[in-house]
Amino acid sequence: MHIPDGFIAPHMYLPLYGLAAGLWAYGAKRVARELDESTLPWLASLTAASFALSFVALPLPGGTSAHVTGIGLLAASFGIWNAFMAASLVFAIQALLFGDGGVTTLPLNALAMGFAGAVAARGLFLALRHLHTGVALFLAGWIGLFLPAALIALALGAQPLIAHDAAGAPLYFPFGWSVTLPALLIPHALLGLGEGALTLLGVRLIERLRLRYRHD
């Protein structure tokens, strides 16, 4: 479920925009250094794949389903900056072309999911791959979903503290950390298992497909 505009106070999203803008500028510079007729389509296709992955429903017992983010998969296969730029572009397309999610929540999503998620997933993958590649990929997918959920829970739970009226009543998102942390962490710890499986299988598939296209 995307957080719409109006729940995150400007006291938080404006500084986050500042931070994200710095990272976007650096990321664009790094990607642009290699941006040519082979890398630009790569980034566009990664963005499209990441966007479409969010529509692949992961079935859950009971008839419901959850949606994968593919951050661990992108970070493990294509590196932190490609994953961050592709994920940021997905959030921007969702907000600006489909009205899905907010423009004021964009930096929070980009930093938590696109950056912190990608850094954690890539870091864990690189740290553990010499022990067992499969386990490293699975854990990279899991952390790529779980860490962003924790950061978003912290950001949402901070709203009553940073934006309240004279009587202390909340003006934006109303619940504190005692509610947001368990509400987001418990389901995402379980959903991360599906994301881990997707990362493991997805990276293996991408390696095979890359070989095929290299030989074409």
Add this chain to the structure above:
Amino acid sequence: MTERGKLAAWLLALVSVSWLTSPLWLAGGLLMVLALCGRDAVRLLRRALLATAAFSGTVSLAYVGYFWWQSRALPLDWLLTVNLRVLSMALLTFLFIERVNLFQALAFSRRLSFLLVLAVSQSLGLKRTLAEFRLGLQSRSPRPAGLRARYRAAAHAAAWLLDRALANAHESAQAMQSRGMFR
């Protein structure tokens, strides 16, 4: 007003509304946005309500329950302030999507425009095919598909998606190369 001007005006309006904390000002703002929507007001309001209802409704109901349990009263001020703000901002965004050509607004950067056109066109194509996969599974299953069938369908969809994305990248790169795009 140019498309870039409209983009700047929309961003400014969005930031301004996000600072408002008085239900009266927010109601006035919502009426102003509705007036700007003109004949499309009802349709855009409906879209904005549908887009925000799941999150706003869940949080509002949970907070009403929590507040009632704590003080046997309703948090009317909070309900009005937050829901009017959320609705005004969503309506502003849908008005922007309806009236502004984003590709023209971002045309100041040639590479950003290329990237956006490629990414959006591929995204829409992939999204449409995934919806067809879902409909295909439904039409093949006389009864609602079981967990195993849904897992297999999700795995096939994800595998096809990654294959298609890599093929798209490969084809676009060849097309750009043959047209001397970056020379």
